[in-house]
Amino acid sequence: MDCAIARVGGSRVMWGSPGEAWNTAPVTSGPTSSTPSTSSSSPPRESRAARILVLVGIVVLAFNLRPAAVSVGPVLDEIRAGLDMSGTEAGVLTSLPVLAFALFGALAPRLARLVGTHRLTLLALAAVVVGLLGRSRVDHVGTFLALSLLALGGMATANVLLPSLVKAHFPDRLGLLTALYSTSLACGLTLASIATVPISDAAGDWRDGLAAWAITAAIAAIPWILLLRHGHDERSDEDSGPGHSPIGLAAVARTRIGVLMALFFGIQSLQAYAIFGWFAVIFRDAGHSAATAGVLLGVITGVTIPLSFIIPALAARMLDQRPIVWAVVLCYPVGYTGMIVAPYGGAWVWAVLIGIGTTTFPLILTQIGLRSRTPAGTAALSGFTQSVGYLLAAIGPFGVGLLHDLTGGWTVPLLVLIGLCVPLLLVGLAASRPSYVEDQLRS
Template sequence: MTTRLWLIAGLILLAVNLRAAITATPPLIGNVQQALALSGTQVSVLATLPVLCLGAFAWLAPRLARRFGTQAAVCAALWVLALGTAVRAVPWPTALFAGTVLSGAGIAVGNVLLPALIKDRFAQRIGLFTGLTMTLMAGSGALAAAAAVPLSEATGWQFALALWAVPAVLAAAVWGLPAAPGAGGRHRRTPPAAPRGAGGSGSLLGCALAWWVSAFLGLVSLMFYALVAWLPQIMRASGYPPSEAGLMMSVMLAVGIPLGFLVPLAAARMRGQRRLVIAVTAAKLLSLAGLLLAPGFGWAWVCLLGVATGGAFPLAMTLLGLRADGPRTAADLSGMAQTTGYLLAGLGPLAMGLLHDVTDGWRIPLAVLIALVVPEAIAGLLAGRPGQVRPRGREEDPPKHTAARADGRLARL
């Protein structure tokens, strides 16, 4: 098998592991809480911890890739994910929280390096491969959510959680092979030192566009993970039985699967992506308002919410590649956006849980989510303008023909 096929196989396996371990947990929260006698505060922390880990460990990914190589960094991240997924199934609260931190750390590194790999190896097909990986992430997330309760009823909640260590081990084994996706037949460090002006060294902290991309990803992620954590409980409070409420979250994730492929393809064909931002934020506003004001039509709002969240997250991830001027900038922008974005997003599940406890209901938490659609739309409109992130301190861009040759070399690797 050629190196290019190994790369595609590796990307597929990596993408499959970047959401399932997170979405498998919320449908089982009640079982875990009862089995381990967790308090309401501990449950809120458990719902928030994976997202906080995505932000807390994202900054490490570009540094690990430059220090040890992308192949080694991705392989190590997948082994950490597998270990954490297995450990959290141990029926002991400390193991549950420790395993959640480990699995979150592994996913964080994989999340950051995925856009950089696509920018480096498929620079001319960012939309296609971002769409492919987003589709796989959404599909595995929906499958994990849908299978959680049936697996728990058949085998127990521990097996339902630990099962997702298996695909992580398989992916780690593939990335650990000598001719694995990141190697190209030799030890290659990715993101590589880019040609001058194509993502060279320099800080992104002074770049306004980088901050708007980060804010958009953060607010999109806050909304997504808050809903993943609490949508089953919201629908149960609206009168839906537990099994149907859990199925609703799975359907919300499943509706987004085709959009995970189509939105990046459409975004990559556009010079600016503001029309897509308007579409997904309008759908989000309407569906959240429907859940608040007319919960009796819950299935309609959940399906529309699947369209909104299923389009917004792939769009935000696609912007990481489209707004970067080279693979190294893509890795740095991805690290910055996911560090700040997921730390912001981590407030979502925790704040939703605390607001529910304080107000003894879900109306106020839903109203807060509706209000947050406004800054999400503003950040998305500014991030969706044509342009590229340019790190402070880098040299002038090379002539266009030089940049084109560099991009061609990257695309052929």
């Protein structure tokens, strides 16, 4: 088809054959009541080639936003032995991802306004590459943790930028693009969970299993290098045009939807990073081999691959996402209970159920875009939600490790995770009602 027309906010958007720029024409009618409005602005005027390059860049970027974190769990015992790492230091290591998200997530919107969204994305990927390669070649625990923080900081920065990149470049395809990058993120997460142990075994060293993910991060930098070379190094997209002035995180903190989204994201991430940090160890303690434990963790993440495509696309078509919240969140307590009752025999079933529970994450990513009208609002809501949410989530992996040390088993940590499903469900239901952060800023 040479030409297509889509309705975005209050504009009719037309685009033609490859290479043609975007054109917009105002229309009088707004969004229908059956579909949520995802943007108050028209898509940017840029060539088809540039949009394709941005699309590819977003997808490959998303693929690299979890290996730095989840590749550690399957070989944590080997890392501890190789570096003579204490249990407390291991707890710090498993907590670093959420601490990095909290720290760098708060800085990302401001840095994007200073250096440009695309340039900051490239810098974030460079940090991931340097951190992953560097930590695989050191023997000192402190240096290993510092380089891990560098890699995770790059990952965290790019993670915050993703929703605003989609909102700025594809406001008319919010659900589809979120589905694509959520699926890519799930693929990277799953592959890192499953393949780190086999790569380590094939290379004969856990260090090479960790370093392998620097290669994929370097490949992900290529589209952003090309975009910058062709002049696509604009300052943060949300800073241009009427109604696109920067929104501070403090302002978002005073909104109801900002607080709800941060709590929703925080409790979900607490669950997720407790899973990524410790469930491979739980499976091994239940009697599974290291390779099988890695595969079981991969099942948890692999379940999210198809659902990460379906859920965002479905959520973007719904004014109220509460039915989805009910469906996915309730899988958590069932899976955790199974881990207590039959951790060996039923492990594969529990892994699937827990994996369904973790698809709360792509739902929240979609809601960040749905609960804002502009790229500025998306960037601010994303930064606040993720920085505050991950600060709360830092309790998860550290707390699970502490409870295990205090009790000598996994029953109490799993019971605590079950209890946390109650506030997760409540704030998720409240955050899923239709509302916009910009409207609450003005109220």
